[in-house]
Amino acid sequence: MTALSMSDARQNPDEIMASGEYPLTRRELSQIAAMIYADAGIYLNDTKASLVYSRLSKHIRQLGISGFREYCELVSSPHGAAERKEMLSFLTTNFTRFFRENHHFDHLRNEVLPDLINRAKNGGRVRIWSAACSDGQEPYSIALTVLSMLPNAADYDFKILATDIDPKILALARAGAYDEAALETVSQPMRKQWFSEVSIQGRRKWQVDDRLKRLITFNELNLLGNWPFKGPFDVIFCRNVVIYFDEPTQVKIWTRFAEHLPVGGHLYIGHSERVAGDVKDSFDNIGITTYRYLGRGGKR
Helix, strand or coil: CCHHHHCCCCCCCCCEEECCCCCEEHHHHHHHHHHHHHHHCECCCHHHHHHHHHHHHHHHHHHCCCCHHHHHHHHCCHHHHHHHHHHHHHHCCCCCCCCCCHHHHHHHHHHHHHHHHHHHHCCCCEEEEECCCCCCHHHHHHHHHHHHHCCCHHHCCEEEEEEECCHHHHHHHHHCEECHHHHCCCCHHHHHHHEEEEEECCEEEEEECHHHHCCEEEEECCCCCCCCCCCCCCEEEECCCHHHECHHHHHHHHHHHHHCCCCCCEEEECCCCCCCCHHHHHEEEEECCEEEECCCCCCC
């Protein structure tokens, strides 16, 4: 299946899929879907027409162009490469929160980190990857969990890699400054120890302590593109991401993760996701959306 198959060729390409200031036709929705699929593996079907319209129409107005037809011509042209990246930013969903799906962090703290911390203390290497980090709340939650057990983790070879496809959201992650509402799931003692209250452009924010930032490297990365690292990663978080991919793309991602995990490594995924494909038997489902990598033999 490809993104273009979302629209049957026999259907009217000029059918209005979302109306308003700039009507969005089936043809234009298909063009946008094909570009997003090619660039990021995100699968948009007809039910996403309203979402596409709501996220792009204001930007089209700001660009001063006539509508979605001219917009599609722009983002598909060589001189529209920057706008095409902008389109990806607009259409990427970045909902996140600190300690989202908290059972993963409980498992990390209780079942995984004791061995990893012992390895680090004995001079070993530890790597954790937040593979779709959004504005940073997931990797900072990982770092908070690590530091609750090993406050001087930055003194060891203990690193967290945080990546995302969207450079704008990565800038927010690197800044590490959050509204009060974002910290609702952070305990008061943890907030007091690892955040400081600041004013940014007249707005009250909570700033992540530099001791957390020292554990994390933020990099732009397309999960469908080249991964400029070899791994392995002891733990990979990739949650609520592959639900936006079609099945062949999902299987490709699971397979690539398997190639970057050691036997016994852990993978945490989203509540609506399941490891599938040929690599499925290489993972042992040991908890709610929690997997241990068994190796290619798949022996428990």
